[in-house]
Amino acid sequence: MTTTALSASAMPSLTEGRLRRRRFHQPRGRVVTWVAEHVLLSVLLVLFLFPLVFVVLTSFMTDQQALTANYWPDPWTVENYVKAFSEVPLTRWFGNSALYAVLATAFMLVSSVPAAYALARIKFRGANLIFLAIIIAMLLPPQITAVPVYVIWAKLGFTGTLVPLILPNLLGDAFSIFLLRQFFLTIPKEYSDAARMDGASEWGVLVRVIVPMARPGIAAAALFLFFNSWNDYYGPLLYTSENSAWWPVAYGLATFRGSHSSNWGLTMAITMLVMIPVVLIFFFAQRVFVEGITLTGVKG
């Protein structure tokens, strides 16, 4: 989970900024190469979009038609989308996912922004050791520590709820701290030094100088954690599997197909509904998101 986001953390702007400014070097006037490359790209594009097209089409089919090999909806119907809300506790699942993702993100910001600032801007003995610990915590598979962590939550009586997935963010999230630190490092030292000269405390520098300047980076870290929580399957499986009242939407979708195994139309409608919020957020936030990501230090 972390690692996917980790790669994405290096994602630069898709449509603007640095990617557009530079162009890959290419000898001029090779029409044949140009055509060949674009044909190849187009073929790949069709292959890449093909899954989405079939999912969309199937989600608008009737139950009966979804069982046939006729892929153009006839008639078009939204009954699957209606059923998704009436026959499946989708509203509850969405509510749980939203609660999980929003609270986790808010808690992470409160705890991780100051931590990242301390690692990026304050020189003190032990800083490198703490940074190393955070890197290792971020990279080691969570399954290594799953048993004792589960035991803690079981003894506290919180298994069967989303609390074990939300609350720890109040005590920092390793990947977010890493991402924020890399971003804070790119803000020229002169700004924080100048504020210190004017008598600002470290907290003052953080709140009045760094946070306003690092908005894109903070937004990126927030979005990554939001997406990770929204998409999380392992966590809800571990803690809420037995209590369907707390299922988030990703976990609900995974179990749904099993119990309605013949109904692909409805399954695809729910699949669409699960991915739409994430894709929408990405398109609306792309600019903020991406502005902040180029320089997380991952890029060579």
Place this chain on the structure above:
Amino acid sequence: MTAVSVNSGRAASSVRPGLRRAQRRRRLTALGMLAPALLGLAIFFGYPLLASIFYSFTRYNLLSDPEWIGLRNYEYLFTQDPKVWIAAGNTLWFVLILVPVRIVTALLVAGLLARARQASGFWRTAFYLPALIPPVAAVVMFVFLFNPGTGPVNEFLSLFGIPGPLWFSDPALAKPSLVFLGVWVMGDIMIIFLASLLDVPREQYEAAELDGANGLQRARYVTYPNITPVLGFAAVTGVIAALQYFTEAAVASTVASGKAIVGESAGATMGYPDNSLLTYTQWIYVRGFSNFQLGYASALAVLLFVVAGVFLALVLRRVRAFSPEEATP
């Protein structure tokens, strides 16, 4: 590193005592800002790591206290566990196949995109898009596309008279089917390759051309050295992700088997078909949280810790992004 900071501390103290006080105050502020995170590291990382090692020497089911049984869990793990090596083998398969396949495809697509001059934003967004889709949704989609009954993939194959295989229900093809999925969502690494390719200084290509280097030589002597750091990054994070490969395989098994089993027996469908998708982390889940053999699951976790730990110890220094000095731009 420590030596350096100790020295500078001593030097400063001999020069100005006020500076030393300022230094101590700064350290306190820093530790204050880090306090929640340090507490989190201790509670949710340090302690559980040690506790896992302790539990691995016990029999423990959460209902009664852990009972010390010495090395018996490890004995069972290495000599009797019927599935642990199947699971480890599957995970190794994903490390050895999925990771390189994803890197190579991502690099090829990035190479093509780096050359696209018109509508570059459109191409980039289109190829990145699948990486955004929640993994569970992506798996459900793929199981549908590849389903042997009405799936479009097999319908397409039948146009050419090819009998469609069972894909996610065929033990021999379930893992390769997940590789297709992994390639489809390769946008996450593709985009860092693209950024890196676009950063290769144009002058280096021109110089190579003047020296008469052909395309292959330019790729080998100009492109490759420039993108080595991101290749290393993608390989390390890819292997780490493959070692914990869980969600895609578990969801594919649940959805393809058509059984929704939740609660304590949620592990029952894991591995479908015929253990071919049973990865090591799923086996930890099954033993620990379906069978509630927490001591034994801890022994499995410790073995994973050793493998992941050795891997990280060998490669971590080589990834620049993870070094504390990767600082000022």
